[in-house]
Each structure stands twice: as C-alpha cells, then as structure tokens.
Amino acid sequence: MRHSNISIFVPHLGCPNACSFCNQHTISGEKTAPDASEVRRLLSGSYDRIKDKQNTQIAFFGGSFTAIDEDYMLSLLKTAFEFVGKNGFSGIRISTRPDFIDSQILDTLKRYGVTSIEIGAQSMCDEVLCANNRGHTAKDVENASRLIREYGFELGLQMMTGLYKSDSEKDMLTAQKIILLKPDTVRIYPVCVLKNTYLARLYNEGKYTLSPFDDMVSLCADLLLMFESAGIKVIKCGLHASDGVEGELVAGYYHPAFRELCEGRIYRNAMDKVILGSMDKSFVFSVNDRCISKARGQKNENIRYFEKKGISISLIPDKTVKKYIVVRI
Numbered sequence: 001m002r003h004s005n006i007s008i009f010v011p012h013l014g015c016p017n018a019c020s021f022c023n024q025h026t027i028s029g030e031k032t033a034p035d036a037s038e039v040r041r042l043l044s045g046s047y048d049r050i051k052d053k054q055n056t057q058i059a060f061f062g063g064s065f066t067a068i069d070e071d072y073m074l075s076l077l078k079t080a081f082e083f084v085g086k087n088g089f090s091g092i093r094i095s096t097r098p099d100f101i102d103s104q105i106l107d108t109l110k111r112y113g114v115t116s117i118e119i120g121a122q123s124m125c126d127e128v129l130c131a132n133n134r135g136h137t138a139k140d141v142e143n144a145s146r147l148i149r150e151y152g153f154e155l156g157l158q159m160m161t162g163l164y165k166s167d168s169e170k171d172m173l174t175a176q177k178i179i180l181l182k183p184d185t186v187r188i189y190p191v192c193v194l195k196n197t198y199l200a201r202l203y204n205e206g207k208y209t210l211s212p213f214d215d216m217v218s219l220c221a222d223l224l225l226m227f228e229s230a231g232i233k234v235i236k237c238g239l240h241a242s243d244g245v246e247g248e249l250v251a252g253y254y255h256p257a258f259r260e261l262c263e264g265r266i267y268r269n270a271m272d273k274v275i276l277g278s279m280d281k282s283f284v285f286s287v288n289d290r291c292i293s294k295a296r297g298q299k300n301e302n303i304r305y306f307e308k309k310g311i312s313i314s315l316i317p318d319k320t321v322k323k324y325i326v327v328r329i
C-alpha cells in the first residue's frame with residue numbers, strides 16, 4: 001500500500017556529528033525546529049484537509065530523530081500520536097542514525113505510534129563511513145536493522161553513492177549488504193556537494209573528485225534494478241528540487257529528474273543486450289504500457305542513442321510485459 005507523508009522537518013538537533021555531506025538546514029529547507037504546538041497546528045490542518053487518513057503517515061524527517069533531546073522528542077511524538085489511530089493517520093515515520101537505536105528507544109517509538117523507521121546507512125564500508133565523519137560503523141547499521149525488524153517496524157535504509165573515498169565497487173557492495181538486511185524500502189542518494197560542508201572544502205581543495213555524471217546514472221540504474229529485483233521498493237533515487245539544494249550546490253549529481261534518467265538507462269541497457277551481436281538495423285520491442293516514456297529515455301535520449309548507431313527502435317505498449325523488461329517482437 002502506498003502511503004502519503006505529512007512531512008515535519010526536525011533539523012540537525014542533537015546530532016553529535018558533522019557528516020561530510022551534511023548541511024541539514026539546506027536539505028530540510030527549514031531554519032528552526034518545530035515545537036509541539038507548531039506540530040499540533042500543522043497536523044490539525046492536515047487532519048481537516050486529508051480524507052484518506054489511513055493511507056497517510058506523519059513523517060519526522062531531516063535529522064536524527066532519536067538523538068534529539070528526549071523530552072523534546074517525546075513532546076513531538078505525543079502530539080503526533082494524538083492524530084494517529086482508527087479515525088486518524090495510519091502511523092508515524094521517523095528517520096535517524098543507526099547508532100541511536102536500541103531496545104529502550106524502540107519501546108518508546110512503539111508506544112507512541114511509530115510504524116516506520118528509516119536509517120541513514122549511507123555506506124556499508126567502514127573506510128568510507130570514517131572518511132565522511134559518519135561516526136558509526138557498518139556493524140551499527142546491521143544491528144539497528146535487525147532490531148528494528150525484530151520489533152516489527154517497517155525498515156527503510158538510505159544509501160549515498162559517490163561519497164569521499166568511495167567508488168562504484170564500494171557502492172555496489174553497500175547495496176548488496178543492504179539487500180541482505182531485507183529493508184522494506186531504500187532511498188538512493190547520489191552525492192550532492194553542498195556549500196559549507198566538509199565535502200565542499202575537500203572538493204574546492206582538489207582532494208575530492210567526482211566521476212562523470214553519466215557514470216553515476218549508470219551506477220544508480222544498476223542499483224535501482226538490483227533493489228527492485230530483490231523485491232525492495234526504491235522510494236527515492238536522487239534529491240528533488242523540493243529538497244531545496246539547487247541554490248546550495250557546489251558539485252555532484254543533482255538533476256530534477258534523476259530517477260527518470262536511471263530508469264531510462266535500465267531500458268537502454270536491456271535493449272542494448274538484445275541488439276548486441278545482431279546484424280539487424282531495426283528493432284521492435286514491447287514494453288509495459290506505463291513505461292513507454294521511460295523506455296524512450298528522457299527527451300527521447302535512448303531513441304537518439306540507438307539512431308547514432310544506425311539502429312531504429314520502435315516501442316509497443318503491452319500490459320503483460322513487466323517493468324524494466326523488453327521483449328523483441
């Protein structure tokens with residue numbers, strides 16, 4: 001079941017770290033943390049407005065929710081919990097760090113209606129975690145994930161590609177290890193280097209270089225396919241304009257339709273596989289009827305890609321063909 005979120009941002013509060021990529025105020029677009037009365041006002045408005053409450057979650061995003069001051073965290077949770085239940089919203093979603101999850105915290109979250117927990121894993125390579133000042137290890141991610149699943153929460157894991165000291169092999173390894181943790185959802189964030197971050201400093205000093213944008217699209221396309229083939233829903237791939245990064249970007253892989261680029265690449269790779277080794281110059285593929293534009297690629301880039309090779313492609317919609325599959329007819 002697809003849930004909509006009422007997003008409430010709790011920026012940076014209580015976080016003891018300064019991760020290399022983090023400029024929390026930029027990501028959330030919020031300058032101050034909301035108090036319980038603001039949360040109540042926001043949720044009252046949403047409660048009156050939203051009809052399909054049972055498919056709507058309250059989502060505390062943007063910081064390390066379980067690392068904030070306990071009294072403050074409880075005040076937010078208690079307020080949100082008033083709007084959850086039979087006649088209210090379906091539950092509460094929070095995101096946090098792996099090293100701020102333990103039984104006591106999970107007992108509290110359970111008591112106040114939290115149903116989904118997202119963990120910022122970012123990488124499953126300790127060398128990369130350390131180089132980016134994450135302050136936790138891959139083992140912490142494994143332990144937190146196991147505990148969250150044992151408690152019966154929905155588990156989400158976030159990974160970041162292209163971090164300082166990472167490469168495509170390490171990012172692939174991270175995805176493989178994440179799959180073994182059996183999350184319900186994953187978010188893939190190709191790195192965005194924001195102003196006033198450690199990464200920006202490294203980048204400006206020439207100590208951190210980024211691979212070409214197109215390589216990152218290929219990598220994230222492979223990751224997207226890996227996760228979805230493993231039955232794990234990728235709920236985000238790339239930051240959106242609404243994440244407020246555009247004015248803050250120094251370098252990195254921001255594109256307003258990054259996921260579409262990756263999905264187009266998945267289709268291009270699938271067609272390439274069929275075309276490779278054939279002497280034919282014209283191909284007709286059937287693809288899922290809802291994926292025709294993905295198969296054509298953003299602004300028809302896949303069609304042009306094959307045209308440059310002297311190959312013409314026609315695409316036929318077919319409900320029976322699964323997503324990301326092409327069938328030559």
Ligand code: SF4
Pocket residue numbers: 012015016017018019022023024062063064097120
């Ligand atoms: S743990 Fe989260 S909030 Fe804290 S610095 Fe890192 S990314 Fe930012």
